[in-house]
Amino acid sequence: MRRLLPTAFSLALVLLGAALPALPASAQKVARGETPYATREDAMQFADDVAARRNLDRAWVRATIGGARLLPNVPRLMLPAPRGTAKNWRVYRSRFIDPVRIAAGVRFWQANAAALARAEAEYGVPAEIIVGIVGVETIYGRNMGNFRVIDALATLSFDFPQGHPRAAERQAFFRSELESFLSTESRTAENPMVPLGSYAGAMGMPQFMPSSIAKYAIDFDGDGRIDLVNNPSDVIGSVASYFKAFGWQPGVPPIYPVAFDEARLKKDVLLAPDILPSFSADSFVAGGAVLEGEALRHAGLLALVELQNGADAPSYVAGTQNFYVITRYNWSSYYAMSVIELGREVRAAMEP
Structure with a gap:
């Protein structure tokens, strides 16, 4: 789909x-x-x-x-x-990460904490990713x-x-x-x-x-019917079910920060596969990408994800298989980043 x-x-x-x-x-x-x-x-x-x-x-x-x-x-x-229309990640982001959506996400997470925790336990999909999807798509059922x-x-x-x-x-x-x-x-x-x-x-x-x-879609609360309009539990379970079906890997971050060693950077090579993870961490670094910490120990493949910012310099992240899975929901790296960042913002707003 x-x-x-x-x-x-x-x-x-x-x-x-x-x-x-x-x-x-x-x-x-x-x-x-x-x-x-x-x-x-x-x-x-x-x-x-x-x-x-x-x-x-x-x-x-x-x-x-x-x-x-x-x-x-x-x-x-x-x-x-x-x-010739220039893409702009900052403008795109501002449409989906705002105080209204974040506050609605906090309410949704708090009201459905048990279902989100169960979905994460059963399917391996973090609550913040599910919260990000529902928020970006419909502002938690508002639209x-x-x-x-x-x-x-x-x-x-x-x-x-x-x-x-x-x-x-x-x-x-x-x-x-x-x-x-x-x-x-x-x-x-x-x-x-x-x-x-x-x-x-x-x-x-x-x-x-x-x-x-x-x-x-699944009947996550076991009431005998699937309702994606009025039943948040079914919504949460169904989003988790979707991601698992497309290969979500539990415990793997969707993105890592990335910088560049300009002296040996082969950006064209790293960008050639687009968002399809194609490089081991070692080959990624050999191409001039700079990774740190957990990213250097990443066991799977990585992709260099470019997010254009209009006339300004692009932004970059290293995308994992889970980033690619999010784009199976909507084939756009900008969309996937909005889901990730909205989920993070909602989680951060709940921490106090």
């Missing part, structure tokens, strides 16, 4: 004032009510295919997809930032999204912007998420038109996509 970039990317569009292209003609017609999805041949063929693959009621699948509404602004939000999930997923399945450099791949992803959503909803007594989420179809406090709910 890709955790997308709904919050960060929408903020970037506002900050950048990016010019947004017009919707495709087919999408404009849906938006005006001229061609509802119920009369779209591609949407109804997809409905028939899903019903056959998943052994679902064909009329129910057709009615559900046919009742979806196009969200006119959503395709535009999927487009990448214009070329879980107001878009109907069926509308968001249908829009991105049938009207994904073709100007996106990976349009075919991303459209296929959202169609698979729509299929997963329909499969899950068919097994409940709930109305599939009711669930709300982000403009990308992510749901609940941890903003899980439908396929991740199916694969990784």
Whole structure:
């Protein structure tokens, strides 16, 4: 599952004032009510295919997809930032690490201390990482999204912007998420038109996509149902379950501080694998990185993570396998650093 970039990317569009292209003609017609999805041949063929693959009621699948509404602004939000747009870690960080979010994190941690401790014991994922995820995603349930999930997923399945450099791949992803959503909803007594989420179809406090709910969400408090909207215990257990499934290593810090020995620095070599851990501590140091203490004894592989700061010099950290695991939640090193730093700030605020 890709955790997308709904919050960060929408903020970037506002900050950048990016010019947004017009919707495709087919999408404009849906938006005006001229061609509802119920009369779209591609949407109804997809409905028939899903019903056959998943052994679902064909009329129910057709009615559900046919009742979806196009969200006119959503395709535009999927487009990448214009070329030449400078990334800025300090600006990005300021959007997620602030007094309001930290205070909310303290309350969340205090109210759910037992569940956080149990998740750490059973899955090896530190409480501060789980707290950081839920805080960055939704401010602990304060902002879980107001878009109907069926509308968001249908829009991105049938009207994904073709100007996106990976349009075919991303459209296929959202169609698979729509299929997963329909499969899950068919097994409940709930109305599939009711669930709300982000403009990308992510749901609940941890903003899980439908396929991740199916694969990784758990009933952590044992009440017989999984509730990622109102049950913090299920949220905590499900985030820990997700990280364990993607290879979280208990007891390993996600990052270490790093400096450089400029005389022998091979920065291009160290940056080449991007955030994928590829270097032993010895080879990392041989490339000109300077590590200290525990980092020098790190048994796994490391990556040099670069965080750009606009026109100022970039920031760097040494990322471990656990840093890479956090980016499996959202494929962004800036996102992962925000999760780590928010969790640390909340923990520090609780210590007194």
